[in-house]
Each structure stands twice: as C-alpha cells, then as structure tokens.
Amino acid sequence: MDYELKKKGKYSYIETGGGEDVLLLLHGLFGALSNFEGILTKYGQSYNVVVPMLPIYEMPLRQLGLKGLVKHVDGFVRDMGFEKVNVLGNSLGGHIALLYGLESPDKTNSIVLTGSSGLFESAMGSTFPKRGNYEFIKKKTEATFYDPKVATKELVDEVFEIVNSRNKAIRIIAIAKSAVRNNLGDKLHHIKAPTCLIWGKQDTITPPFVGEKFHELIVNSELHFIDKCGHAPMMEHPEKFNEILEHFLEKLKVS
Numbered sequence: 001m002d003y004e005l006k007k008k009g010k011y012s013y014i015e016t017g018g019g020e021d022v023l024l025l026l027h028g029l030f031g032a033l034s035n036f037e038g039i040l041t042k043y044g045q046s047y048n049v050v051v052p053m054l055p056i057y058e059m060p061l062r063q064l065g066l067k068g069l070v071k072h073v074d075g076f077v078r079d080m081g082f083e084k085v086n087v088l089g090n091s092l093g094g095h096i097a098l099l100y101g102l103e104s105p106d107k108t109n110s111i112v113l114t115g116s117s118g119l120f121e122s123a124m125g126s127t128f129p130k131r132g133n134y135e136f137i138k139k140k141t142e143a144t145f146y147d148p149k150v151a152t153k154e155l156v157d158e159v160f161e162i163v164n165s166r167n168k169a170i171r172i173i174a175i176a177k178s179a180v181r182n183n184l185g186d187k188l189h190h191i192k193a194p195t196c197l198i199w200g201k202q203d204t205i206t207p208p209f210v211g212e213k214f215h216e217l218i219v220n221s222e223l224h225f226i227d228k229c230g231h232a233p234m235m236e237h238p239e240k241f242n243e244i245l246e247h248f249l250e251k252l253k254v255s
Helices: 031-043 066-080 092-103 134-144 153-163 164-183 208-217 238-254
Strands: 007-008 013-016 024-025 046-050 085-090 108-114 197-199 221-226
Touching: 013 066, 024 031, 024 066, 024 092, 031 046, 046 066, 066 092, 066 164, 085 092, 085 238, 092 108, 092 153, 092 164, 108 238, 153 164, 153 238, 197 208, 197 238, 208 221, 221 238
Parallel strands: 024 046, 024 085, 085 108, 108 197, 197 221
Antiparallel strands: 007 013, 013 046
C-alpha cells in the first residue's frame, strides 16, 4: 500500500480518486493506515476511498472529544466538496461515523460499522496505561484479535509508543472518557441511512451482543458475523469483510 498523505489546510488525508462514489474510512483510537490496507486495495480503483487522519494528538485539549472529532470530519467532508459519503468506521471511528450520520444525514449515503463503540466497549480496562511494560501492551494488542499473530511487532511497537508518550496517553484517556459519556442508545432510532454491521464473533472489546443491539436499534440495518474474528474484522479477515461490504454497496446502487 503506497498512498501519498495529502494536506489541505488543517486536514491530512489519503485519497485514491478511483471513482465518483466516496468511501470515507474512520480509524479508531489506536488506528493506523495499515488497518485499512485490505479496503484500500479492494476499493481504491472503483471508489474514491478517503481516509482523513483524525487529529487526536494535534487538537487542543479543551476541544478534544467526540464532538470535536465529528466537527473535524464534517468540516473535512464539506471543504472537500463531497456531495454524499459512505462512511465506514472501526471502533472509535464507528462511534464518530454514527454521530456524523446523526448530525449530517444530508451528507450520509450509508454507514458501515465494525467493532463500533457507542453502546458498550471494554477497551484497555482499569489497568490502562502500564507505561514501560512492553509485554503488557503486547498482550493487550494481541487481545484485539482472535489470532494473536495479527498483532505484528510493528503494530505492538506503535501502540507501545503511544502509551509511553505522556501527552498521547492523556489524550487517549480523554477520548475514551468522551466515548463513554456519548452513549447513543437513545439516539440510534433517528438514523435513517442504510447501515451495515460487520462484527467479529470473538470480539472481546465490543462483544457480539453489542452488534446485535446496534442492529435492534438502527431501523435500516443488517448484521453480519465473521467467525474466528476479533475487534478488527477488516484486518483479520479482509476477504470475508470485503465480500460483505461489496454486497452491501452493490445493493445501495440498485436501491
């Protein structure tokens, strides 16, 4: 995967420019571009796949929270001149996608959630962070997946670096607290955009019952489970994930 990180004003992003329809990807708290490699490879030529970098480590602390990040995404979509977007979010990115869909229904063509927060999440637990303890971070990162081997050394090193930066750790905690405060249980019935839920059957961070509850509360939604899969299906089972996503996006075109 070799895409140039572009800059436009305060925004940093990747854009494939492969088609007219926009597929907007929102990463999670510990998200990296590598998380979306399978989606970028599959859809980069047929869709305009766009990945805005969420300013978790750059935004002023007083503005840092889900509302600030949603405002950033909204400004990005409007400044880029996108008429409508298919917004896909993993973990925290799913939470932001939901809030964006609630606040900007005119810009939201569809929503795809995978391991989304917004109802219940068990992230690092009460023991986060353990600075300097590489093995602890390695185990926590591996626990994101059904197959611990998906947690490459590069990925573990990335999470370790974040946790061991005092500034970044403070920001992670601030965002996590903001996510807990922004429970969407009483708002999800307002979402009208077609919504696809793709969940790992062995997700321990947002367990299967969370996906089922999203499905129950979002009227126009469909739910798919992937077996032997944890919190990041697009990384752990990219082919199965893309098969479900492709079917969903194709249905949108004929509806």
